Amino acid sequence: MTITLADLVGYTDRDLDADLARWFPDAGLVDVPEETRPVASFLERLAPADAAALAALDRRVRSGRLPQFLDIFDWSYGFGFAENDCGLLDSDYTTELTDDDVYSVGADGGGNLYCVLTNGQVAVWFHEEEVLEGGTRFDNLDVFLWSFVRYRAVRAGKLARSEVEADFLALGQDGALEPNLGLLSLMK
Template identity: 80%
Template structure:
C-alpha cells in the first residue's frame, strides 16, 4: 500500500523523533541561540495543522536534542532576510514578499533556504536569484520532513531507495520529483 498525504498529517509531532532515532542517532545535535527569531508571530499566520507542525519542529530545534539531518544552524533557522539585505521574490519573479511571509527552517548546503510559506507549503529560496523557485515545493511541513529524513537516510546508506521510491512518487511532491528539486534523482 502506498503512502498518501493524509497518512503524513501530524508526522512532525508523532513520528519524526522515532525516524531520527532510527537513522540519525549518532548525528551531531542542532544548536541555535536563544535570540533566534521567534516562530510565534509566524504561527498565527498558518492554518492550525501547519502551525502545529511548525511549532513541533521549533520545540525540537530549540531543545538541543534534534539530530542534524538538515542544515539547521544559527544562520539558517529563522533567517532574517530583511536584516541581511536579502529580497524574497515569489516564483513569478515579480511578487515581493517579506519576512512575515516566510520562516526559514534550514538550508540545503548550497546557500539556499527551506522556507515555510503562509500557505503551509515548503519552498526553496534560491540565494542567487533571491526567489522562492517553482518546482521545489512540498505541500506542507509534515510531508517535507518525512521526505527529507528519508532522503538523508538513503544518502547515508541507512535506508534503501527501493523501500521508499514508490511512496515518493505516490506523494507527487514537486520538491521530491526529478522534474522539480530532484530529491529522487539525488538518491540514485
C-alpha cells in the same frame, strides 16, 4: 500499500523523533542561539495543522536535542531576509515577499534555504536568484520533513531508494519529483 498525504498529518510531532533516532543516532545536535527569530507570530498566519507541525519542529530545534539532519544552524533557522539585506521573490520573479511571509527551517548545504510559506507549503529559496523557486514545493511541513529524512537516510546508505520510491511517487510532491532538483532525482 503506499503512503498518502493524510497519513503524514502530524508526522513532525508523532514520528520525526523515532525516524531520526533510527537512521541518525550519532548525528550532532542542532544548536541555535536563544535570540533566534521567534516563530510565534508566524504560527498565527498558518492553518492549524501547519501551525502544529511548525510549532513541533520549533520545540525540537530550540530544545538542543534534535539531531542535525537539515543543516539547521543559527544562520539558516529563522533567517531574517530583511536583516541580512536579501531579496525575497515568489516564483513568478516579480511578487516581493517579506519575512512575514516565510519562516526558514534549514538549508540544503549550498546556501539555499527551505522556507515554510503562509499557505503551509515548503519551498526552496535559491540564494543566487533570491527567489522561492518553482518546482521545489511540498504541500506542507509534515510531508517535507518525512521526505527529507528519507532522502538523507538514502544518501547516507541507511535506507534503500527502492524502499521509498513508490511512496515519493504516490505523494506527488514537486520538491521530490522535479527532474533536476527534486529529492528523488538527487538520491541517485
